[in-house]
Amino acid sequence: MLVGGVTLAVGFGTSTLRAASVIDNWASVKAPSAPELKPIQIDPKTTALLMLDYVKQICNAQRYPNCPARLPTVKKLLDQARANGVMVVYTGTTIPPSERTDIDPMVAPTGDEPFVKTVLNKFLNTDLEKILKDKGIATLIMVGQAAQGAVITTGSEAAQRGFKVIVAVDGIAGQDDYYEQYTVWHLGNAPLLANRVTLTSTDLIKF
């Protein structure tokens, strides 16, 4: 159910029972070791840079503080991508509503760079796959936010749809560090994804 929708049709009470689950061991749970970031050489002709939700409604100091802080790093990657003829695709979200014109000026689209809009998984209810495949794109470099939202869902979906996915960890921002950490770990380790996702940083990407 989307937040703001109709009231749940089930009865809820306060938690009083204890279950043997991860909730009981919550404080002792440790994250696995940090993954290794790998240098990567990409083919500009078959690669697209996917700029996820750099819209002012969520890329701001109140909502996702890491987002504005990372814009200069993303801007550098964006400039390199454009200089090498890499396709650039932008996304916006519907919660909250945003448009192409809401993208932060530092990394704003130019010319006819495509823009698609939906919440979370950017392949759902958009032409994103067609836009990419019509241009012969086989590899996606992903940056943006939110880590726990658009990044993890779109990255997972892209891998399932056969794209090679490159995630620049210094270009993603989440609601908190826990989310960023988990998103990185998930995309690099989850079943099916581990063989299709490369974790890297912007300075390790060579065009």
Next chain:
Amino acid sequence: MYQTRHLLPLAAFAAVLSYAVPSSAETIIDEWPNVKAPPPPELKSVRLDPKTTALILIDLIKQTCNDQRRPRCVASIPKIEKLLAAARASGVTVIYTLFPSPSPATFPNPVIGDYVPALAPKGDEPVVTSFVDKFINGDKDTGLQKLLKDKGITTVVPVGATSHNGVLFTSVGAAFRGFNVIVPVDGMSGNNAYEDQAAAYTLTSSIVYKVTLTSIDMIKFQ
């Protein structure tokens, strides 16, 4: 005034410095050992209408739900078995899922007969197949949404493996399709506690969708 004029460039320089810290010092990889888990989410008791509720068993097959591959999954089986029995006794719709093999040459496509025996389907309980989000498989609709709508289902209870893939993404997919989503934390399992923790936190902390976290003994069908 003199001091102010001379401090302004310094302030500007400091601002530039603070914004231009090398990216390598700012990534989550650098912060990895220092990341703290958020507080645990609260589990809530639920009463569900059997006529409008579906229990979805996700990918609980012997190839992956075994002591060698995923002991946390094995540990969840008796609890899910109890929930399944209660659901069937109350007339709750039960739906099974499978996943297609990512490499059929080395890992044959799972079939419904691969379900762990304690949780095997009965009669004509339906099966849908997809990788992660059981509502879609790539660009194809699995038919799960229609299956649920045709039966008048408004609430789904996903359980199974893995917590951070099939359960998490199907739950989110269901929430976005307008279903009430109830996830028993002891009915989902990943490869380790970290995956279960992250799934529980993700399910309950979103600002764009709502999922209710509970435990199997806190679910009542009535």
